[in-house]
Each structure stands twice: as C-alpha cells, then as structure tokens.
Amino acid sequence: MGAAGLCIDAERRVLLVLQGAPADERAWGLPGGGRWPDESLESCCIREVWEETGYRVAVRRELGVKTGSVGGRPFRLHFFEVGVEGGEAAVHDPDGFIQQVAWCSAAEVGRLPFTFPEDREWVLRRLQARGNGGAPAAHPGAGGKLVRDRIPEIMARHGQTALFEVATPADMPRLLLGKVREEAAEVAASGGSVEEIADLLEALDALARALGVDGEAIRRQRREKFGRNGGFGRGLVLLA
Numbered sequence: 001m002g003a004a005g006l007c008i009d010a011e012r013r014v015l016l017v018l019q020g021a022p023a024d025e026r027a028w029g030l031p032g033g034g035r036w037p038d039e040s041l042e043s044c045c046i047r048e049v050w051e052e053t054g055y056r057v058a059v060r061r062e063l064g065v066k067t068g069s070v071g072g073r074p075f076r077l078h079f080f081e082v083g084v085e086g087g088e089a090a091v092h093d094p095d096g097f098i099q100q101v102a103w104c105s106a107a108e109v110g111r112l113p114f115t116f117p118e119d120r121e122w123v124l125r126r127l128q129a130r131g132n133g134g135a136p137a138a139h140p141g142a143g144g145k146l147v148r149d150r151i152p153e154i155m156a157r158h159g160q161t162a163l164f165e166v167a168t169p170a171d172m173p174r175l176l177l178g179k180v181r182e183e184a185a186e187v188a189a190s191g192g193s194v195e196e197i198a199d200l201l202e203a204l205d206a207l208a209r210a211l212g213v214d215g216e217a218i219r220r221q222r223r224e225k226f227g228r229n230g231g232f233g234r235g236l237v238l239l240a
Contacts, residue, residue: 001156002075003045004032005057005082006126009103014123015084017052018100019115026099027115030123032077045080052098054090057082062166064122065152069159076156079122118163146179148202169210176207 007015020026031052035044042059049057060081067076089101104112106127114120144165155162167175183200190196208218 001041001077002032002034003041003048003078003080004030005045005049005059005080006030006063006123007049007055007057007082007084008127009084011103011105012127013103013105014109014127015049015053015055016102016104016109016112017098018102019097020099021097022099027113028104029115029119030079031098032079041078042080045078045082049082050087051092051094053087053101054092055084055087058085061168063126064166065164066118066162067152067156067159067164068161072159074156074159076152122163146175172210173207176203176210179203180207 005015009015015031016028017031018026018028031049032045033048033052035041036047039047041062045059046057049055060083062078063081064079065076066079067074069075091098091101106124109120109123109127112120146167147164152162152164180200180203183196183203187193187196187200205215208215
C-alpha cells in the first residue's frame, strides 16, 4: 500500500519524476511510494513527495485509488491532491531510484514515457480540469459505478486491476441518488432478497448523510406520516 501526490502549479504544470535505476530504462510518473508501518496515507504522500522532489507539500484531498499487481505482488496506491508549501527541486530518495524532477505541461505529459501509461491519461484529465478553472472535465464518476468503501482494498488483496475516483462532497448527492435507483431496481429484480434490501438501505442512509439530513428527523417524519396515513401492512391497492 502506498500514496502518490498530484501537484499542479499556477501555470498548469504537473510535478513529475523520472524513475529508474541507472542501468535500467527510465520513465516518468507522479512522486510516490510505499507506506511505512503505522504511517498514515497522507503522511506517506507528504514524505514521498519530499524525498523524491525536494518540495514540502500539504495534502488537500484524496483524488483516487489504483489497484493491481506488479511482479506478482498486489498493490493499492492512493492519489492525493497536494500543494507546495516550501522547498525546492532536489532529490532525497534513499533508494537512488529518482533521476530527475520536472514541472511538465500537458503537451509534455502527452509525449513523455510513463512507468504506468494509464497514469498519463489520468494526469492529463486532471490538467484539463485545472484548465477549466478547477471544474472537472466530466462529472466525477461519469461512466463508472459508485461502490462500497472497502472494494479497493478487496480488489487489491487479489491483485485485481482497477482505478477508482474519489468524488467530492458536492457530487455525492447526485451519485447516491443514482445508487438508490440502481439498488431499488435490484431489489425488484431479485424479488426482494435480504441482500439487495440491505444494499438499498445502506444507499439511503448514505444519501441522508450526504444531504445533511439527521437520522432522527427521518424517523420523526416516518412516525408522523404513519400516524396520518398508516403504513402498507393491509395491502390496499388503489384501482381507480
């Protein structure tokens, strides 16, 4: 498990490092690496960025998670948006794996060889978002599926390849409304299985939290509506 930092400056350049042992073929990537025991992912990101680039950064928020396997070893890498707070370009990498530090434009990123080619496309999307005044080029989660929090951990344990984006709090109500519709359809399709009902209730609870709705307010509203209109226990069906 590890962390990497995405740092984009005011000139819309991203901070990258050239990686590889002196005798090996080298490629570019985001500064990052493995987490120490008892180290938080955020602390890992800050340390790795300083070791590999010489810049001291602050973590702003988590952007995404990547899982997969390299050399038969499963991994989980968390991406964080970071901002420079001090320092200057320098390499303090104790492993001697970092050969160069550079601020790169989108055009340069498009030409550079990356250790992981999929990272290049992810970085380019983020640079495009910054070019739109910080607004995403597309809705977070577009073309994807909202999943439970521990799915990256489970997939990483089995070395399965996946890329997850972390939605902003502002996008969560929209994503969760879609999840509620998805889970309600699965409840109906399953004929009302316990597992699908549990998924629907989890999505509804998450939606309430994302909207800032207090659980007691929901329970109070249920009691009031039950008192006025009753429940659904009698099986009454309106025909006309």
